[in-house]
């Protein structure tokens with residue numbers, strides 16, 4: 001049974017996933033190599049904890065060994081296969097062999113990541129959306145060696161968090177990003193070739209297709225660098241040019257326009 005959850009990496013996703021765990025009453029240990037990231041997360045979470053009188057506890061650390069007593073560790077490190085694989089090797093030396101280890105990767109193959117673990121049967125993909133406090137879906141990503149008991153335990157854990165989970169197989173982009181990113185890419189092509197302005201393209205999809213956010217504002221929200229890296233992985237892993245990123249997206253990312261996080265993307269913030 002999961003009672004204590006370790007979160008590795010407390011950037012955008014790690015700190016938000018920590019928040020949803022605390023709200024559901026799970027004790028949390030947050031690990032990151034950067035002190036500045038730990039103090040940013042602490043500032044955000046302390047404010048929330050004081051406002052809501054939560055009873056669950058939270059610890060912050062830059063020492064991986066303090067994740068030792070966690071029943072579940074959710075890896076939310078930078079989207080880089082080497083960083084993640086090295087972390088899995090190191091964490092296995094610092095936790096019990098029954099500890100469940102999950103990755104929040106948006107696009108890296110779960111089978112490939114599983115191959116860096118000594119006990120891959122307790123490893124799986126848990127793809128939370130951004131922000132998990134509002135978007136309740138979690139994609140549970142299967143792989144060849146996964147133990148079905150782990151799947152059952154994780155489903156119960158997500159139920160307590162009031163998240164809605166679906167299972168999916170290890171295919172590039174899983175479900176949400178595989179469908180969403182080609183749409184965002186097409187919206188960028190529409191903008192690039194002058195079909196309309198950004199606001200009209202977003203309004204078209206919001207009103208015409210009943211989407212809560214338009215594709216360009218959503219791209220800014222996700223981060224244009226993240227959108228670009230997911231499209232590149234879809235193109236490479238499917239070996240299909242239909243996923244080729246729009247040149248304008250490449251240009252924006254090269255120019256440091258990454259969306260909300262840099263205060264400029266398709267819109268200014």
Ligand SMILES: NC(=O)c1ccc[n+]([C@@H]2O[C@H](COP(=O)([O-])OP(=O)(O)OC[C@H]3O[C@@H](n4cnc5c(N)ncnc54)[C@H](O)[C@@H]3O)[C@@H](O)[C@H]2O)c1
Pocket residue numbers: 008009010011012013014031032033034037075076077078079080083087104105106107127128129130221222223226
């Ligand atoms: N941004 C999104 O919308 C989104 C949505 C779903 C999933 N994801 C996935 O979540 C993961 C994290 O994404 P993010 O947007 O939070 O990234 P981020 O850059 O905001 O955070 C990454 C964190 O990892 C830490 N880190 C990097 N290397 C480390 C190491 N070796 N040891 C310990 N800490 C380390 C960094 O200091 C940073 O705090 C990625 O795999 C991403 O694909 C992102």
